[in-house]
Amino acid sequence: MELLHLRYFVAVAQELNFSTAARRLHMAASPLSRRIKDLENELGHRLFDRDTHHVRLTPAGSALLPIARGVLEQVDSIQWRLDETTRPRRTTLLLGVPSGIHPDLRTRMDALAERVGDRFEIKRWPGGTERLVDAVCDGRLALTLARLPAGGDPALEQLPVMSERLGAVVPRDRFAGRESIALAELSGLAYAGSPTAVTNAYFRGLDQQLAELGIKKRIEIGSATFDGVSEIVSSGLAFSISMLDPRSPVQNYRLDNVTVLPFSDFHPRLETGLLWRKDRAHGGDLDEVIAAAREIFAEPLHA
Template identity: 85%
Template sequence: MELLHLRYFLAVAQELNFSTAARKLHMAASPLSRRIKDLENEVGHRLFDRDTHHVRLTAAGNALLPIARGVLEQVDSIRWRLDETARPERTTLLLGVPTGVHPDLRERMGAFAERVGERFEIKRWPGGTDRLVEAVCDGRLALSLARLPVGADPALEQLPVMSERLGAVVPRDRFEGRESVALAELVELAYAGSPTAVTNAYFRGLDQQLAELGIKKRIELGSATFEGISEIVSSGLAFSISMLDSRSPVQNYRLDNVAILPFFDFHPRLETGLIWRKDRANGGDLQEVVAVAREVFAVPLHS
């Protein structure tokens, strides 16, 4: 019995119309009819009752239908079953991800995971930059996104992947109608640092820079969240600094009386890099992965 005969039978059984089934099979109706008769002769049973207006499955046809489907499903699955058998076992790699990663960068991460997906399964691991860098150093993470700078550890290599413009998070009612703000206008407000400031070298440096530029007041919020920062700013007690792009996920925590304005006399930017251990990339277990990462993240993003 030929598999093609079963495919012809299945097409007619699904359509219950020889002309429609023939078009689906890209053939004429008369040769299809002959192939069905050949199959009926081979199995020794009439499979269809047909007249000029109707086509119906016989009892034998109804019995053959699930058998034909099962046989064809098994045959059609041969290729992917062999591919699965021949495919090398995938290795799981952990990729560190800090808070507030821009959606464009997340899209690049997805493209990277897809590129290496045949050999490696990329799992994302959240955390503050300092902890993520530490985890890369001791081998718990294969790679990590990190807010730069991350120090000058000679064991690490870093690739710049994104630069984001920062703005002032201010009480909206105090700056109504404004399109930008000067740093000097914020001296009466306290600076409320980022929730990740204690684990982020960039924001620690930014705090020091603000002090040198005349911003002396501080509000210590400990383990406050982005939403907590927004509450303090909304009350009119403080300002903060955050990503200016409206698509940044930290914008989701902005309350009604909070606005984010660009500075016109101060130009802070948050740089993000991808880091890994040199020894694992140069002839090590991450050589292939890092080579792909260099291609996917070759051109840094800007917002």
């Protein structure tokens, strides 16, 4: 008995028509009928009742059908089972992601996940930059996106991935029709820091820089959120600083009386990097992932 005999038998059993089964098998009906006869002779059982108009399975044929299907399924699965056995196992890697990541940067990270997808499954883990960097240091995360500057641990290595221009988040009615704004024009307003300002080295430095440039008033909002800051700005009590690109997800928190204007005399930019531990990259378990990241981010993004 050959596998082809079983394939022929299953085709006829499914169609209950020799001509239709023959067309499905790309052969003529008469040789198909002979192959079924050969199988019946070998098994010693008649498998089909045939007359001029009908084909029916005999009890022996009905008993053979699930057996034949099972054998063929096992044979047909040999290739993918072998591939699964020999394919390297995928390792899950956790990637830290701070809030407000630009969609272009997400697209690049998707490209990285796809590039290494045969061996690694990259899952994203949210958090503030400093906590994410700490998690990379102690091994809880494989790597992280981080707002720079971040960390100071010599065991860490970083790759610049994006630079975003920042603008002034101001009350729309107070600066109607304006295309830009000078920093001095904001001296009458308090500065309301970003929700990440307390735990972000860059925004702490920005706060100090604003103070040195004459912006002295501050509004401290406990447990501030992006929409909370937007409420304060909308009321005319304060201004803030945030991503200028309208595609930034932070822009989704803007209220009707809030707009973001570029500075005419101040040029802050928020830099984002990809960080990992050196010992995991150079000959370590992240070597392949970091090599792919260096290719994908050979030219950092700008917005």
